[in-house]
Amino acid sequence: DTGVxxxxxxxxxxxxxxxxxxxxxxxxxxxxxxxxxxxGQGPEFLTYFQNEAQLEKSRLLSDRFSAERPKxxxxxxxIQRTEQGDSAxxxxxxxxxxxxxxxxxxxxxxxxxxx
Amino acid sequence: KNEVExxxxxxxxxxxxxxxxxxxxxxxxxxxxxxxxxxxxxxxxLFMLSSGKKKHGRLIATINIQEKHSSLHITASHPRDxxxxxxxxxxxxxxxxxxxxxxxxxxxx
Numbered sequence: 001d002t003g004v005x006x007x008x009x010x011x012x013x014x015x016x017x018x019x020x021x022x023x024x025x026x027x028x029x030x031x032x033x034x035x036x037x038x039x040g041q042g043p044e045f046l047t048y049f050q051n052e053a054q055l056e057k058s059r060l061l062s063d064r065f066s067a068e069r070p071k072x073x074x075x076x077x078x079i080q081r082t083e084q085g086d087s088a089x090x091x092x093x094x095x096x097x098x099x100x101x102x103x104x105x106x107x108x109x110x111x112x113x114x115x
Numbered sequence: 116k117n118e119v120e121x122x123x124x125x126x127x128x129x130x131x132x133x134x135x136x137x138x139x140x141x142x143x144x145x146x147x148x149x150x151x152x153x154x155x156x157x158x159x160x161l162f163m164l165s166s167g168k169k170k171h172g173r174l175i176a177t178i179n180i181q182e183k184h185s186s187l188h189i190t191a192s193h194p195r196d197x198x199x200x201x202x203x204x205x206x207x208x209x210x211x212x213x214x215x216x217x218x219x220x221x222x223x224x
Contacts, residue, residue, distance in 0.1 A: 034210065035214075042217055043203075043212075043214045044214070045211040056209075056211070091158065104163070106160065
């Protein structure tokens, strides 16, 4: 297992288009998190899953955003009708429940540019 | 209001200098991570601290729980240390981290 994988690494899309990102966590990790990082800022929490259940969503996650983790393994984050303000780095992280911050592992992120 | 504050925001150092990056937080935490983010965005966790001090190679991280403060030190800095360093605090309640805005470090040969 080589860690948390995210795909694609970069995505350029036209305003109004839908985009979908994928995150593959560390295989034994049952928690998966999505964060968004805009230029010059630290990451901001969007949502997290424990297994396939989405347990928490940030107010940052508007109706245009949806995340799924259908089988409790990989997760997808979809943004519908993209806006220029959605341009950011989207980071995924995973961890094992009960271990707190130990082993919390980040992916390399998907950089989204909306033109 | 940010739960986690970092300083400085930007730091330029000559190769070989001793570097300190500071992180203060306002919530009770169970752990704190120091993260390194290279251009291109990939994030690597350098340290996870809940007390005391940890050392890995030229990197040293300390935390003072009472003062709600942590520092990351780099000894004998090198141009390959150039990156953004982010402090991330895991609060006692909840499952998300609070992140600082990062310190952009440039080490000049």
